Amino acid sequence: MDIKCIIFDCDGVLVDTEKIGNGILLSMSAEYGFEMELEQAYRxxxxxxxxxxxxxxxxxxxxxLPENFETDYRQKSFEAFKTQVKPMEGIVAFLNQLTIPYCVASSGPVDKIRLNLEVAGLLERFENKIFSSYQINSWKPDPGIFLHAAKQMGFEVKDCIVIEDSKAGVISGISGGFKVYGFANGYNNEDLENEGAILFNSYDELREML
Known part of the structure; x- marks a missing residue:
């Protein structure tokens, strides 16, 4: 396959945010009697x-849940993201050697994507190449966001690959007709593989595969 464009998911693929966001959500919802292990929340x-x-x-x-739950969650997670978000290990070196166009397509709001990329030092690389489900009112596992990203980047589905780390994201990419590579983190391996993703464990490994 001649890859002409790479479409990255954001959280857990470009930036290491999943632990922060899930941790805050679990601690807030525990106040209302909800219990779940962090590992299960990842899944x-x-x-x-x-x-x-x-x-x-x-x-x-x-x-x-109370009316203000979402507002409180967004406020708390934004505060945490501002100081704690880091780039995923190996992503900077991987982007440095890419010679083809790439973009980010995420279920999160644009301001959240931009904040996380900025804190992780990646925003400049994705300027004008950020696509959010909120822009088109279509969320994963619907394929809309990846189809939108490919179209905006000027490529056909067959020329793009999607990099994902969630079950919903893999379903989204596969149902849109994309070849999907799944970033295995130990929690998601089975789920991603079952949905049809090609697994990789590090960006060094992905570089070899491509």
Missing amino acids: DFNGRSLKECFLHIENAIGKK
Whole structure:
């Protein structure tokens, strides 16, 4: 396959945010009687919209979360992201040797994507190449965001690959007709492989594969 464009997911692929976001969500929802291990949260929540995550929690506890829960969560996670986000190991070297166009396509709001990329020192590399589900009102596992990114970048689906770390993201890419590479982190290996992703464990390994 002659790859002409790489579409990266953001959280857990470019920036190391999953532990921060999930940790805050679990500690906040624990106040309302919700219990879940961090490892399970990686599997159930990563790649999904906040609305879906909140619905999961509400179904589990049998009641609605308070009106201000989302605002509080966004505020707390933004504060944490500002100081704690780091680039994923090996991503800088990987981007440095890329000779083809690339972009980021994420379920998160644009300001969150930009904040995380900025704190991780990656924003300049993705300026004008940031695509969010909020721009098109289509969230993973629907393929809309990846199809939108490919179109905006000027490439056909067959010429692009998607890099993902969540089950919802892999389903999204595969159903859109993309070849998807899954970043295995120890929690997600089986889920990603079952959905049709080609697994890799590090950016050094991915470089060899491509």
